[in-house]
Amino acid sequence: MPAAGAPHEVPAIELRGISKAFGPVQANKDIDLVVPRGTIHGIIGENGAGKSTLMSILYGFYRPDAGEILIGGKPIAIADSQAAIRAGIGMVFQHFKLVQNFTVLENVILGAEDGGLLRPSLSRARGALKRLASEYGLQVDPDALVEELSVGHQQRVEILKALYRQAEILILDEPTGVLTPAEADHLFRILRGLRDEGKTIILITHKLREIMEITDNVSVMRRGEMVASVRTAETGPAQLAELMVGRKVLLRVEKPPARPGAPVLEVRGLRMVDAEGVERLRGIDLTIRAGEILGIAGVAGNGQTQLLEVLGGFPEAGAKLQGELRLNNETLPLNGPGADGRARRRAGIGHVPEDRQAEGLIMDFTAWENTAFGYHHAPEFQHGVLMDNARIRADAMDKIQRFDIRPPNPDLAARNFSGGNQQKIVVAREVERNPDLLLIGQPTRGVDIGAIEFIHKRIVALRDAGKAVLLVSVELDEIMALSDRIAVMFDGRIMGERLPEEATTGDLGCLMAGVDPAVTPPEAAIPPPAAPGTDAGGGAG
Amino acid sequence: MERMPKWADVILTPLISLALAFGISALVILAIGESPVEALKVMVEGALGSSYGWGFTLYYTTNFIFTGLAVMVAYHAGLFNIGGEGQAALGGLGVALVVLALPWPHWALALPAAAVGAALFGALWALIPAWLQARRGSHIVITTIMFNFIAAALLNYVLVNLLRPVGSMDPASARFPAAVHLPKLSDMALGLGVEWGRNTPANVTFFIAIAACALVWLLIWRTRLGYEIRAFGKSEPAALYAGISPVRITVLAMLVSGALAGLMAINNVMGEAERLMLNAVEGAGFIGIAVALMGRNHPFGVFLAALLFGFLYQGGGELALWTSIPRELIVVIQALVILFTGALDNMVRMPLERLFMALRRKGA
Numbered sequence: 001m002p003a004a005g006a007p008h009e010v011p012a013i014e015l016r017g018i019s020k021a022f023g024p025v026q027a028n029k030d031i032d033l034v035v036p037r038g039t040i041h042g043i044i045g046e047n048g049a050g051k052s053t054l055m056s057i058l059y060g061f062y063r064p065d066a067g068e069i070l071i072g073g074k075p076i077a078i079a080d081s082q083a084a085i086r087a088g089i090g091m092v093f094q095h096f097k098l099v100q101n102f103t104v105l106e107n108v109i110l111g112a113e114d115g116g117l118l119r120p121s122l123s124r125a126r127g128a129l130k131r132l133a134s135e136y137g138l139q140v141d142p143d144a145l146v147e148e149l150s151v152g153h154q155q156r157v158e159i160l161k162a163l164y165r166q167a168e169i170l171i172l173d174e175p176t177g178v179l180t181p182a183e184a185d186h187l188f189r190i191l192r193g194l195r196d197e198g199k200t201i202i203l204i205t206h207k208l209r210e211i212m213e214i215t216d217n218v219s220v221m222r223r224g225e226m227v228a229s230v231r232t233a234e235t236g237p238a239q240l241a242e243l244m245v246g247r248k249v250l251l252r253v254e255k256p257p258a259r260p261g262a263p264v265l266e267v268r269g270l271r272m273v274d275a276e277g278v279e280r281l282r283g284i285d286l287t288i289r290a291g292e293i294l295g296i297a298g299v300a301g302n303g304q305t306q307l308l309e310v311l312g313g314f315p316e317a318g319a320k321l322q323g324e325l326r327l328n329n330e331t332l333p334l335n336g337p338g339a340d341g342r343a344r345r346r347a348g349i350g351h352v353p354e355d356r357q358a359e360g361l362i363m364d365f366t367a368w369e370n371t372a373f374g375y376h377h378a379p380e381f382q383h384g385v386l387m388d389n390a391r392i393r394a395d396a397m398d399k400i401q402r403f404d405i406r407p408p409n410p411d412l413a414a415r416n417f418s419g420g421n422q423q424k425i426v427v428a429r430e431v432e433r434n435p436d437l438l439l440i441g442q443p444t445r446g447v448d449i450g451a452i453e454f455i456h457k458r459i460v461a462l463r464d465a466g467k468a469v470l471l472v473s474v475e476l477d478e479i480m481a482l483s484d485r486i487a488v489m490f491d492g493r494i495m496g497e498r499l500p501e502e503a504t505t506g507d508l509g510c511l512m513a514g515v516d517p518a519v520t521p522p523e524a525a526i527p528p529p530a531a532p533g534t535d536a537g538g539g540a541g
Numbered sequence: 542m543e544r545m546p547k548w549a550d551v552i553l554t555p556l557i558s559l560a561l562a563f564g565i566s567a568l569v570i571l572a573i574g575e576s577p578v579e580a581l582k583v584m585v586e587g588a589l590g591s592s593y594g595w596g597f598t599l600y601y602t603t604n605f606i607f608t609g610l611a612v613m614v615a616y617h618a619g620l621f622n623i624g625g626e627g628q629a630a631l632g633g634l635g636v637a638l639v640v641l642a643l644p645w646p647h648w649a650l651a652l653p654a655a656a657v658g659a660a661l662f663g664a665l666w667a668l669i670p671a672w673l674q675a676r677r678g679s680h681i682v683i684t685t686i687m688f689n690f691i692a693a694a695l696l697n698y699v700l701v702n703l704l705r706p707v708g709s710m711d712p713a714s715a716r717f718p719a720a721v722h723l724p725k726l727s728d729m730a731l732g733l734g735v736e737w738g739r740n741t742p743a744n745v746t747f748f749i750a751i752a753a754c755a756l757v758w759l760l761i762w763r764t765r766l767g768y769e770i771r772a773f774g775k776s777e778p779a780a781l782y783a784g785i786s787p788v789r790i791t792v793l794a795m796l797v798s799g800a801l802a803g804l805m806a807i808n809n810v811m812g813e814a815e816r817l818m819l820n821a822v823e824g825a826g827f828i829g830i831a832v833a834l835m836g837r838n839h840p841f842g843v844f845l846a847a848l849l850f851g852f853l854y855q856g857g858g859e860l861a862l863w864t865s866i867p868r869e870l871i872v873v874i875q876a877l878v879i880l881f882t883g884a885l886d887n888m889v890r891m892p893l894e895r896l897f898m899a900l901r902r903k904g905a
Contacts, residue, residue: 314781342784374783
């Protein structure tokens with residue numbers, strides 16, 4: 001398999017015949033991988049394709065059942081993460097492993113202290129950080145508390161931690177999931193800088209655009225196997241997507257033009273102040289009509305979650321709400337017992353929540369118990385004073401079949417399904433009730449491409465049946481592909497509305513960063529780091 | 542994927558824990574110069590070797606079933622009810638007030654009324670911590686523990702100042718009238734022409750306890766309330782999403798839990814002592830925690846675990862009576878069983894899980 005980089009050189013990483021099984025599940029099958037020194041290597045694949053398992057083996061979390069790992073040409077056994085660090089491997093996890101109330105400096109030396117006293121380590125680290133910052137453009141205030149940093153800066157701290165530990169090989173797991181476009185661009189500049197200094201970088205992602213933009217080589221995984229390793233320059237997104245799923249997929253959602261009808265949901269002046277007194281929603285006005293999908297774009301943490309929770313009837317405890325909600329011309333209460341999730345369901349609002357594992361499902365319940373969750377008061381599920389479990393189970397079987405939920409076993413606990421199938425359980429439950437309004441948050445987060453396509457089709461079908469859909473997603477591609485109208489949220493406000501056929505990524509990116517390009521020139525489009533109450537910002541530099 | 546087969550989870554794990562507890566108990570008995578084999582023989586003989594022994598074992602079992610079920614129901618709602626002791630004590634007050642209030646003509650009439658009184662008082666005693674937890678966020682473990690002490694003090698006051706018959710020097714209520722005397726299991730056996738367990742306290746409440754197991758099973762796994770209790774216990778954010786009120790579930794689960802603990806008083810106060818005395822619960826409320834943990838929070842498991850602890854209680858008593866092993870050592874043995882089956886559950890479970898995973902890999 002051809003790969004970029006000088007062929008005569010010893011590769012930074014070489015994997016030979018790596019296999020790993022969890023019980024009957026073969027997570028990695030006979031994987032070969034060669035990553036030349038000084039390159040950025042993308043690893044792409046659907047969820048459950050085995051990317052994370054492979055990287056966990058490389059970082060010493062799992063022992064492979066078979067196979068060999070060579071670092072710099074020498075075979076080594078990586079028993080734990082300490083051994084991986086000694087071998088020069090650094091890992092930046094998707095969910096940062098930072099102590100929130102420590103400073104940047106304290107986080108960097110954590111676990112790498114020189115001795116019992118902190119002061120010498122801290123001053124040594126301060127010098128090292130200064131050097132790294134100027135070398136790679138990794139500027140972070142060493143004395144800032146991590147909790148006060150933007151997400152982009154927190155990620156830099158993770159990278160600094162790895163570099164401080166002399167990492168020559170850096171593994172990044174889905175690094176751009178939480179970043180603004182500007183922050184992602186900055187990250188890519190840093191990564192290119194690191195590569196040019198001779199570091200080797202492995203980038204795990206499911207975003208084809210990132211692969212094309214930044215990697216030198218790309219390896220595709222499918223069902224535990226490495227199906228291809230190619231030079232990025234010699235391939236394209238369509239080919240990679242096909243390799244990932246093993247068949248052609250539609251990168252665009254096919255949908256007939258929308259025929260919007262009467263307003264279904266009208267939101268007027270919706271404000272929410274959370275228990276800490278932070279204003280999360282600052283006067284939201286929205287109208288969603290029957291037969292249309294309104295997409296809400298925005299960087300995570302700008303009030304989208306709160307908007308969904310308020311509409312779905314479960315704002316966080318202690319929140320103060322104000323404003324007006326009307327569903328099909330009838331006012332919905334904002335507070336009190338008539339404003340809970342059950343009342344909202346009865347009014348005709350279905351809700352696929354952003355966090356399916358914490359909210360949408362009871363992970364220890366069986367699939368069939370989960371298919372009634374939230375609708376367990378429905379008259380057809382009752383049998384006198386008892387619940388009609390046989391009926392619920394039959395109903396679940398029906399949903400499993402029509403949504404192709406795999407494995408088709410209603411007695412399996414929800415936690416034992418893959419992410420995509422878990423999401424199908426939630427979507428089946430909410431969509432099959434035929435709600436007048438469907439709230440759907442991050443519908444395809446952590447979901448494989450096959451399931452994404454299926455879920456998108458269901459959303460469009462619901463809209464074509466004359467229902468209203470409110471879609472919240474941090475995936476701009478998804479918003480662009482599905483929405484009939486796009487509203488961008490920033491700092492608890494709707495910054496602007498666009499039609500998808502007119503909107504450009506740059507235009508939306510500006511709105512997402514809190515700047516209306518129609519009003520302000522884009523150069524000023526970067527807000528100060530760590531603006532209060534948001535995760536946005538920090539893209540400067 | 543399941544980590545290990547269900548039978549290993551529900552049977553093998555507690556059995557190994559139990560074996561470990563008994564093993565260490567044997568070492569302790571050896572250390573004080575007694576024979577563990579002899580001790581075990583005395584315990585088995587004393588608790589299970591005769592209908593007399595069984596009569597006591599089943600009496601204790603009945604107590605532990607109620608308190609075990611109480612802990613179990615609260616546990617499914619994610620609440621740790623440590624207050625079974627106090628709730629059962631208050632249940633006793635409920636029984637005494639109901640029984641002494643009216644001249645009941647027959648026990649069959651008094652029993653349902655006393656059961657309602659016991660359940661009501663137990664439930665109300667659990668309601669205050671539940672409300673404090675649901676509304677004010679006061680941790681239920683702390684409040685239920687404190688309510689045990691308040692219950693003891695309250696009972697002390699009520700017995701000494703209100704319920705004590707005039708002229709009595711004993712801090713106890715008046716004797717219950719003979720009409721409300723609950724049939725003992727031995728009486729019932731005699732009715733069938735069998736001589737069984739003469740002079741033992743096991744009584745008709747044992748069957749109520751078994752019925753309670755069945756009803757609790759129905760409640761938790763077959764009713765909407767049980768569904769909501771389990772959902773809330775597993776994930777509060779998900780419960781909120783589904784429109785399940787945390788306040789309502791916390792209060793209802795604790796009411797049921799308290800009522801079950803209170804019902805124990807039917808057995809010890811009405812069935813055995815036939816008057817309300819100080820410290821009538823004798824630690825059964827705390828044993829209920831171990832029973833629920835060892836019974837894996839399932840009514841059938843609770844029944845089996847209650848039987849085991851009934852055996853330990855009765856067998857321990859016999860041990861103190863017939864050997865020179867001091868009474869305190871019986872407490873040590875019971876504590877070891879609680880420690881291993883309850884607190885150190887994972888110590889056995891995790892190696893077992895690894896073993897089964899390894900076996901499966903080999904088989905695959």
